[in-house]
Amino acid sequence: MIMNQPIRIAIVGYGNLGRGVEAAVARCPDMSLSAIYSRRPAASIQTLFGNAPVYEMEALNGRANETDVFVLCGGSKEDLPRKGPQLAALGNTVDSFDTHARIAEYFSAMDEAARAAGHTSIISVGWDPGLFSIHRVLGEAFLPDGDTYTFWGKGVSQGHSDALRRVEGVADGVQYTVPIERAIEQVRSGAVSLSNDSPTLIVLTPNHAALLDVLSSRYSNGVAAAQPDNDAGSLGFYVLTIPHQP
Numbered sequence: 512m513i514m515n516q517p518i519r520i521a522i523v524g525y526g527n528l529g530r531g532v533e534a535a536v537a538r539c540p541d542m543s544l545s546a547i548y549s550r551r552p553a554a555s556i557q558t559l560f561g562n563a564p565v566y567e568m569e570a571l572n573g574r575a576n577e578t579d580v581f582v583l584c585g586g587s588k589e590d591l592p593r594k595g596p597q598l599a600a601l602g603n604t605v606d607s608f609d610t611h612a613r614i615a616e617y618f619s620a621m622d623e624a625a626r627a628a629g630h631t632s633i634i635s636v637g638w639d640p641g642l643f644s645i646h647r648v649l650g651e652a653f654l655p656d657g658d659t660y661t662f663w664g665k666g667v668s669q670g671h672s673d674a675l676r677r678v679e680g681v682a683d684g685v686q687y688t689v690p691i692e693r694a695i696e697q698v699r700s701g702a703v704s705l706s707n708d709s710p711t712l713i714v715l716t717p718n719h720a721a722l723l724d725v726l727s728s729r730y731s732n733g734v735a736a737a738q739p740d741n742d743a744g745s746l747g748f749y750v751l752t753i754p755h756q757p
């Protein structure tokens with residue numbers, strides 16, 4: 512990389528995250544978008560701004576020297592564990608791997624591939640893991656005797672949704688996460704100290720068995736428990752509760 516030249520970014524995998532990276536790079540005068548790579552036919556990809564070439568994944572090997580940093584925007588469940596180390600051998604990478612229970616394993620695979628090739632790989636950059644993790648570290652440094660809680664939602668979980676869509680037979684799937692108000696109130700008021708198995712989140716999912724499987728492999732402190740819920744049931748959703756994740 513030449514210091515007074517923009518950093519050449521390539522996006523690998525073009526979904527929600529890929530579009531977000533394209534928009535972010537457009538706001539960074541010290542970066543330029545060299546390419547977008549996808550498994551799908553290049554002609555089928557409509558990008559936000561249309562000002563970077565789109566290539567099919569197979570072209571990446573021969574074009575790696577056109578890019579300084581690959582931003583890996585594939586799914587955490589299957590894409591990153593498979594493609595991450597291969598790409599770390601080809602160039603510098605940044606990704607947002609968020610299968611919490613498998614981060615140490617993923618770190619080892621990426622570290623080995625990047626070190627062997629003399630490249631730099633930054634993993635698990637995002638909200639959580641990512642900025643929220645940094646906030647937790649700062650909070651615990653300033654308030655070492657406090658208890659740390661993280662609540663997510665209301666909102667869509669991109670990681671859980673991606674994992675659901677990878678389940679065979681699922682044509683499409685979106686997973687919504689809603690914090691349990693009572694648990695939030697208990698924490699805010701200091702009335703109760705939640706343990707690692709207190710339920711703090713509910714998730715609405717179109718596929719209960721698949722999400723139970725996904726969650727138990729993503730988090731290390733317990734499997735989600737299924738609960739019937741009439742409102743969600745009438746909308747065709749299942750409800751799961753998830754233990755507090757520190």
Ligand SMILES: NC(=O)c1ccc[n+]([C@@H]2O[C@H](COP(=O)([O-])OP(=O)(O)OC[C@H]3O[C@@H](n4cnc5c(N)ncnc54)[C@H](OP(=O)(O)O)[C@@H]3O)[C@@H](O)[C@H]2O)c1
Binds near residue numbers: 527551586637670674
């Ligand atoms: N650390 C964090 O805080 C954090 C936050 C959010 C998300 N994430 C992670 O980011 C990952 C990606 O999230 P996402 O929301 O970008 O997932 P997504 O939209 O489903 O995209 C994932 C991959 O699916 C393929 N794809 C996208 N749209 C498609 C379509 N219309 N048809 C067929 N394939 C399509 C793309 O690969 P191709 O272009 O190669 O086909 C893309 O890279 C998640 O798995 C999650 O783990 C992490």
